[in-house]
Amino acid sequence: MPQKRHLIVFAKSPKAGLAKTRLIPALGADAAATLAKQLFVHTIQMVTPLHLRANTSLELCVAGAQENDFFMPWLEQQNLAAQWQLTHQQGHDLGSRMQTALESALQHASCAILIGTDAPNLDHEVVEAAFTALASNDAVFAPAFDGGYTLIGLRMPIPSLFHDIEWGSASVMQTSRDRLRAAKKTWHELPIMHDIDEPSDLIHLPPHLLN
Numbered sequence: 001m002p003q004k005r006h007l008i009v010f011a012k013s014p015k016a017g018l019a020k021t022r023l024i025p026a027l028g029a030d031a032a033a034t035l036a037k038q039l040f041v042h043t044i045q046m047v048t049p050l051h052l053r054a055n056t057s058l059e060l061c062v063a064g065a066q067e068n069d070f071f072m073p074w075l076e077q078q079n080l081a082a083q084w085q086l087t088h089q090q091g092h093d094l095g096s097r098m099q100t101a102l103e104s105a106l107q108h109a110s111c112a113i114l115i116g117t118d119a120p121n122l123d124h125e126v127v128e129a130a131f132t133a134l135a136s137n138d139a140v141f142a143p144a145f146d147g148g149y150t151l152i153g154l155r156m157p158i159p160s161l162f163h164d165i166e167w168g169s170a171s172v173m174q175t176s177r178d179r180l181r182a183a184k185k186t187w188h189e190l191p192i193m194h195d196i197d198e199p200s201d202l203i204h205l206p207p208h209l210l211n
Contacts, residue, residue, distance in 0.1 A: 005056045005131050006109035007047060008101050010089065010116050011040050012063045013070055026199035038209050039117045039196065044080070046123040047115070051083040056131075057109070061101050063089040095162035103157045113140070113153035118195040120206050122150055126190060133188035139180060141173065142190040148172040150195050158185060 012019055016029040019036035027035065050056045062071050075081040091097035098114055105112035111134040115122055119142070126142060130153045133140040139158060142151035147170030152161070160179040165172060180187050194204040 003055060003110040003135075004108065005053070006059065006105040006112040007050055007056065007127060008059045008061050008105060008112065008114040009043060009047065010061050010063070010098070010101070010114060011043075011071070012036070014040060020196075022198055023196075023202070026202065035196075035205075035209070036117075039120065041074075042120060042206075042209060043115070043117040043122065044078075044084075047127055048080060048083060049124045050127060057085065058083055059085045059087055059101075059105065061087045061089050063097070094167045095165050098152070099157075099159060099162035102152075102154055106154065106157060111153060111155040113151060115142075115151045116195070118197060119144070119150035119193050120196065120204070120209060121193050126151070129190055133190070136186075137188045138185040139187040140190065141176065141187065143173045143192045144195045145192055146170060146195065146197065146201075147174070148195070149176070150193055151190065152176075158183060 014033045014037035016033040020032040023032040023035065048058070051058050060071060072081070072086055075084055075086065089097040090100045102112050102114055111131065113127060113130050115127070122142065130140045130142070130151055134153050134155050138155060140151070140153040141149045144150050148168070149172065158180070160183055161176055165175055194201060196202065196205060
């Protein structure tokens, strides 16, 4: 019997003034929101092929939106509503929201991976490599050049990865390594990649995402 695998994509409603706020000084609020939408669409298109694996389920876990606001109409328009379960993020900070989503998934799946929509090079092949790594490791990450990570995967709850972390800082990945060592857990790191958070990151956007 193949193991049940679950992929979660975290997304925020692409509204001007709320999405990609760190890019507003360079792009303006409207263009930053447009880029957020483009990155979201790109991510969903890149990882949706995973649903073709019979043992893989897909979840879109959103913040800052109701189902009828943006995400559900978009999924329906793209004929993707049947492939994606739409849920809402729960928690007081990023760490608690990620922990809640992953631990909820692990109640019905043998392993779960969570990604955002900020890393244009994160496609279904990267996620497949992450699932493969979880066959022999407790956790998997795709580190980011800014010191964070663009993907985290677990095959069991590891609460220490989500508490008292300075999210958005350059120390997130190193702190995660330290916590895993302390918990005597094994992990695998995929190749480092860029995410699009700051104006200086815009140089790493694929050409088709540039306006």
